[in-house]
Amino acid sequence: xxxxYLLDDEASTAAENMARDExxxxxxxxTGGAPVLRLYSFDPSAVSIGYHQDPAVALDLAALGRDGIxxxxxxxxxxxxxxDGELTYAVCAPVxxxxxxAGLAGTFLAISNALTAALRxxxxxxxxxxxxxxxxxxxxxxxxxxxxxxxxxxxxxxxxITAGGRKIAGSAQRRTRGAFLQHGSILLRxxxxxxxxxxxxxxxxxxxxxxxxxxxxxxxxxxxxxxxxLRNAFAAQFSVxxxxxxxxxxxxxxxxxxxxxKRTEFRRIMAAGVGG
Numbered sequence: 001x002x003x004x005y006l007l008d009d010e011a012s013t014a015a016e017n018m019a020r021d022e023x024x025x026x027x028x029x030x031t032g033g034a035p036v037l038r039l040y041s042f043d044p045s046a047v048s049i050g051y052h053q054d055p056a057v058a059l060d061l062a063a064l065g066r067d068g069i070x071x072x073x074x075x076x077x078x079x080x081x082x083x084d085g086e087l088t089y090a091v092c093a094p095v096x097x098x099x100x101x102a103g104l105a106g107t108f109l110a111i112s113n114a115l116t117a118a119l120r121x122x123x124x125x126x127x128x129x130x131x132x133x134x135x136x137x138x139x140x141x142x143x144x145x146x147x148x149x150x151x152x153x154x155x156x157x158x159x160x161i162t163a164g165g166r167k168i169a170g171s172a173q174r175r176t177r178g179a180f181l182q183h184g185s186i187l188l189r190x191x192x193x194x195x196x197x198x199x200x201x202x203x204x205x206x207x208x209x210x211x212x213x214x215x216x217x218x219x220x221x222x223x224x225x226x227x228x229x230l231r232n233a234f235a236a237q238f239s240v241x242x243x244x245x246x247x248x249x250x251x252x253x254x255x256x257x258x259x260x261x262k263r264t265e266f267r268r269i270m271a272a273g274v275g276g
Contacts (some may be wrong), residue, residue: 001239001240001241002034002035002099002238002239002240002241003034003240003241003243004034004035004036004037004234004238004240004241004242004243005034005035005036005037005242005243005244005245006036006037006038006231006242006243006244006245007020007036007037007038007039007040007244007245008038008039008227008231009038009039009040010040010041011040011041011042011043012040012041012042012043013042013043013044013046013070013259013263014042014046014048014070014071014072014083014262014266015070015072015259015260015262015263015266016255016259017040017042017072017088018048018072018073018074018075018262019255019258019259019261019262020038020040020255021038021074021075021090021092021181021183022075022181022258023251023254023255023258024036024038024090024092024181025075025092025174025176025179025180025181026179027092027251028092028093028094028178028179028180028181029094029176029177029178029179030178032094032178033094034093034243035091035092035093035094035097035099035238036090036091036092036093036245037089037090037091037230037231037234037240038089038090038091038092038183039087039088039089039090039227039230039231040087040088040090041083041086041087041088041223042070042083042084042088044068044069044070045069045070045082045083045084046069046070046071046072046082046083046084047059047064047069047070047071047072047080047081047082047083047195047198048071048072048073048074048080048081048083049071049072049073049074049079049080050073050074050076050077050078050079050080050172051073051074051075051076051077051174052077053073053079053080055071055073055269055273056269056272056273058079058080058199059071059080059198059199059273060197060198060199061269061270061273062273063197063198064198064270065270067197067198069082069198070266071266071269071270072262072265072266073262073265074172074183075174075181076172076173076174076181076182076183077172077174078170078172080195080198080199081170081185081192081195082191082192082193082194082195082198083185083192084191084192084194085187085188085189085190085191085192085212086185086186086187086188086191086192087185087186087188087223087226087227087230088183088184088185088186089115089183089184089186089230090181090182090183091111091181091182091183092179092180092181092182093179093180094178094179095175095176095177095178095179095180099238100180104173104175104180105159107173107180107182108159108160108171108173108182109128109159110237110238111171111182112128112159112160112161112171113128113237114230114233114234114236114237114238115161115169115184115186115230115233116128116161117233117236117237118226118229118230118232118233118234119161119163119168119169119186119213119229121229121232121233122213122217122225122226122229123216123217124163124168124213124216124217125163125164125216126161126162126163126168127161127162127163128159128160128161129159129160129161129162130159162211163211163216164211164216166209166210166211167187167209167210167211168186168187168210168211168212168213168216169184169185169186169187170184170185171183171184172184186213186226186230187210187211187212187213188212188213188214188221188223188226189212189213189214189215189220189221190212190214190215191212192210192212193210213226
């Protein structure tokens with residue numbers, strides 16, 4: 001059996017969630033050690049943007065402020081994603097572990113296989129797919145002409161997961177010299193598609209491109225059931241013996257500092273965008 005750490009977290013703010021993922025990546029790069037599986041959700045609902053996105057281009061900041069939606073920048077790439085009606089997973093580990101295959105593609109495939117097994121255990125006919133490009137509107141990649149303005153759920157990347165041909169989970173990965181972090185959203189019910197209300201422009205096709213566990217099963221979804229299915233699927237895929245990850249006092253203080261910094265960035269972006 002392989003020792004993994006488990007963080008089965010309660011719902012937290014966007015700043016706290018992204019601070020924790022960022023810290024886990026740096027921690028794995030410094031200390032190595034066992035992989036970490038983290039499960040979490042967002043309260044209040046939030047939009048996360050990719051590491052290189054310009055929020056003023058990608059989002060309607062006034063609409064976010066009007067609806068009380070948090071905003072945070074991910075350490076990973078990709079496009080804007082609304083965290084609502086979904087469960088987020090994160091896997092963090094030192095690079096070079098044989099369980100994750102070779103490089104970024106191998107890691108994506110190994111983790112996607114575990115996610116797919118969890119969804120199938122929940123009664124969803126999920127599959128790992130090869131990907132498709134985002135369609136263009138009006139001759140360019142997005143309403144602003146900026147490809148990074150597109151919602152994250154528009155396209156399916158290599159080794160991501162669909163059900164009935166529609167995307168049901170989206171993932172992104174960040175690799176450093178010593179470690180990797182992959183995190184992503186598993187859509188529990190029809191809510192994340194509301195990103196179109198904040199992404200600007202017109203995305204009429206998005207509803208036909210995504211689905212959720214509730215839609216696929218035809219009924220309500222218990223988040224605890226999904227968490228349990230994920231724990232079981234990762235345990236089976238990677239022969240895992242779970243161990244709780246407990247942060248030291250110094251680590252907890254560092255996490256709090258990072259979360260404060262991300263909340264400050266959120267306030268600065270909102271003030272500049274809405275005020276400007």
